[in-house]
Amino acid sequence: IQTDLMEIDKKILYYFQHPWSRLAVAYLVTFFNFLVFAEDPVSHSQTEANVIVVGNCFSFIANKYPGGAWNFLKVLLWLLAIITGLIAGKFLFHQQLFGRLLRLKMFREDHGSWMTMFFSTILFLFIFSHIYNLCLMMAANMSPYIVTEYMGIRNESFMKVAAVGTWMGDFVTAWMVTDMMLQHQNYPEWGKAVRTFWKRGNNRIVLFWSVLISLTSVVVLVISTDWISWDNLNRGFLPSDEVSRAFLASFILVFDLLIVMQDWEFPHFMGDLDVNLPGMPTTQIKLKLPVCKRIFKEEYHIHITGKWFNYGIIFLVLILDLNMWKNQIFYKPYEYGQYVGPGEKIYTVEDPNTLKEFNETTLSWEWRCTNYDVKTNRTFYFWNASNIQTAFVFLDLKQYKWRVKR
Incomplete structure (x- = not known):
């Protein structure tokens, strides 16, 4: 019985990690991200965007500067936060926690240190932003400069940037999965002709950059303009509600994790199988830092492998996907x-x-149809075909078909 179970497990693993399965998951994530962006009503909201933790970090660095000595204090604190985050991520979390205490093989030596340092930096920026807020609270009349999760940009603008970011991350991830499938022989009977073409000369490099530049140009054009309207194409076919969109966002999160789990070396990543960096003929990048023997007793190198570059991008995209799910x-x-x-x-x-x-009372159909604006002597909701400068746009005229569960 045990032998039969082992054979079944091998068959399941064979199909789970099969190139077609891995390619399907990688490219479905890209499609689902576009779909949830198109269906999400938040993508058209004019209110201020807010993202938990990341919004605090953005606001801490990018805006809400009071002026004078407060600017110096704020810059000093976020610089200290970044330095502390990098040091803690490298020596505390990566070496001590993941390496020595938990003994995670995927974090052996210096593997995964950059990703650990990145998330550690976000953590310490969040902590230092609250230290800065505490300083502001001890002063008078500084409440407008309190750092919060609100980012100072509209949801519409933020969602467009997020859509382009997820496209870039998903495309690079899908391309690296494709690159891995076509370079190695774990499934020797799969795609022989395509593999031969892929490995010939610089075909993979030329294809990567040409496809990336051309498709990204189209994606940015479509997202940043109304050149193509999803709602005009959709026309109410299978309208979504918050439940269906939540399930779709959940599928995206699961598929993000599946991309990592389908790796042939998961979960330890101990094999000698490596992938080339996207658009490059090498599997890794090595940069030698300037030697300063008064501070450092040994030479330090920046070393980025193709696999950690790939999965690092996935975890960055995961932040945006988590915000979408939220x-x-x-x-x-x-x-x-x-x-x-x-x-x-x-x-x-x-x-x-x-x-x-605005509040929950004033933002209702009944209130906006029965109350008048004293400036225009019209109800707050109105539509005049000859006046395109109306204060409120009736989205059904643009054929937006979102629905809300009662």
């Missing part, structure tokens, strides 16, 4: 300057003055 799970229209109208469709408010003082 938005769907806890979605409430009024928090994003939106409300539910007839047919359970989502309407969004685009007037910035209204969004400054």
Whole structure:
């Protein structure tokens, strides 16, 4: 019986790690990310974007500078946070926690140290931002400069940047999976002709850069403009609600993890199998840091392998996917300057003055249809075909078909 179970496990593993399975998962993630971006009503929200932890780090570094000596203090603190995060990530988390205490083989020697240092830096930026907030709270009239998860940019703009970022990460990941499948012989009967073409000369390098540049140009154009409208193409076919979008975001998170789990060396990554860096003929990058014997007693090198470069990108994309999942799970229209109208469709408010003082009561179909704006002597919801400068845009005119569960 035990032998039969082992044979079954081998067959399951064979198909689970088969090139077709790995390619399907990698490219489905890219498609699902585009789909959830197109269906997500938050992508059209005019309210301020907020991301847990990452939003604090962004706000800490990029905006809310009070001026004067406070600027110096703020810059000093986030510089200290970055330095502390890099040192703690390398020597505390990577070497001591993952290496010596937990003895994780995937973090042997210096493997995975850059990814550990990156997440450690985010952690310490978050901690130091609260130290900075404590200093502001001890001063008078400094509450507008308190660092929060709000990033100072609109959800619409942030979601466009996030969509381009996930595209880049997903494409590079899918390409590296493709590159791995076509370079190695774990499944020798699979794709012989394509493998021969792939390994010939610089075909893989030329294809990578040509496809990346051309497709990225199209993606940026489509996302940043209204050149192609998903809602005009979709026209209400299988309209989504927050439950279906939450399931879709969950699938994306699972598929992100599956890409790592399907690796032939998972979970220890101890084999000698390596992948080339995308668009390069080498499996690793080595940079020699300048020698300063007064500070460092030995030479230090920056060493990035293809596999950790790949999975590092996945974990960066995972941050954006987690934020997308959070938005769907806890979605409430009024928090994003939106409300539910007839047919359970989502309407969004685009007037910035209204969004400054909105609440759950004023952001409802009933209130906006029965209350008048004293400036225009019209109800807050109106549509005039001859006046395109209306304060509020009826999204159904653009054929947005989101639905909300009651």
